Amino acid sequence: MKISFVMPTRNREAVLAQTLGRLAELVLPRGVEAELIVVDNASSRKVSSAALRAGLRGAMDVRAIRLEKNRSAAARNLGAAHSRGEWVVMLDDDSYPISGEGLVSALREAGEDVGAVGGQIFLPEEHRGAEAVSAGIVAREAGGLPEVFVGCGAAIRREVFEISGGYDARFDYYAEEYDLCARLLLAGLRVSYDHRFTVMHRKSAANRDFGRIARRLVRNNAWVMQRYAPGAVRAAEVRGVFERYWRIAKKEKAVRGYVYGAAEALATLAVQPRREMSAAVWDRFTGLSAAREAIAAEMSVKRFESACVVMEGKNAALVRRALMEAGVTVVEDERGAEALVVGTMSPGPMLMARDLLMSTRAGARVIVPSVEVGKTPMGADVAWDGGERRGAVAA
DSSP: OEEEEEEEEOSOHHHHHHHHHHHHHOOOOTTOEEEEEEEEESOSSOOOHHHHHHHHTTSSEEEEEEESSOOGGGHHHHHHHTOOSSEEEEEOTTEEESOHHHHHHHHHTOOTTEEEEEEEEEEOGGGSOHHHHHHTOOEEOOOOBTTBOOTTEEEEEHHHHHHHTOSOGGGOSSSHHHHHHHHHHHTTOEEEEEEEEEEEEOOOOTTOOHHHHHHHHHHHHHHHHHHHSOTTTHHHHHHHHHHHHHHHHHHTTOHHHHHHHHHHHHHHGGGSOOOOOOHHHHHHHHTHHHHHHHHHHHHHHSOOSEEEEESOOTTHHHHHHHHHHTTOEEOSOGGGOSEEEEOOOOHHHHHHHHHHHHHHSTTOOEEOSOHHHHTSOSSOSEEEETTEEEEOOOO
């Protein structure tokens, strides 16, 4: 097996150097080859091939590709086009795999219908809330869904990536993974989640502008809904995007960026390429199918008549819907519920919520609304070192 790591970078030399050091420490199983393709997104100072080789210390082949114009996430397309591996592993310049053994196991055991594999992505401990700190809960990346990977830690079959056309350059950054995963599902493929594929995302603050982020989040997510939502729910889904990111922009004091992004979205919705999903594919894309499957699995073990949806986040309404479809009464008071059901379909927050509930709600029945994500073991066979996660998560 050969794996190609593809990593865009722009004006973050120190961050990139740290990541190269981590990749140099990555131990892959015998017989597995790896290469790293760094795409320099028009950095002020050109990324040096010699510096890349020195940083990796001979751990793998490395190539640098220089762009004269910043192509943002679409730079990954050029990296993939120059790759030679069976799988293209997408990283950011501040993210790296934790376990080579876990990564390879996840890829080798992926079914033939799996076009991409998303991993569990950890964050430095400063990203934990006070309650998580006191309970010893590790921090995980937000975003994504059971069949939508997070871009800083995803593996895609190279042939699938080429046939799909890769990332849509019009997205710049943010929600481009949703657009790509939607096309994979429409092609009859699956996007799987595998907890053995572990990634540390140091989430460097360098070059991050939340006004710009808010602008892209509202525009790009509105585009995704416009492109793929079934006709019966499309208007409501687009409206939901505007409402969700308005709340986030106010919280993050990024209202100006949001206003620009919302205006861009409204001006461009009508020209988005429409590829309406069937109801069945849409339910997979949004996570509703995963929630239904997880609740059915729990019911097969031991039935419950009432549940409280707790620690709500992305697509919490779908968790409630899946419970009601199963004949479960949703109550608002934990004390009157037979089960506590995590109220988000985003894998990282889902796992953080599960671990926190298991640590703080002694004796409670805690349900995670995704069978695959729920297989992730609690705890970790690693220690925090300087705010970064080292070693491999327990399998």
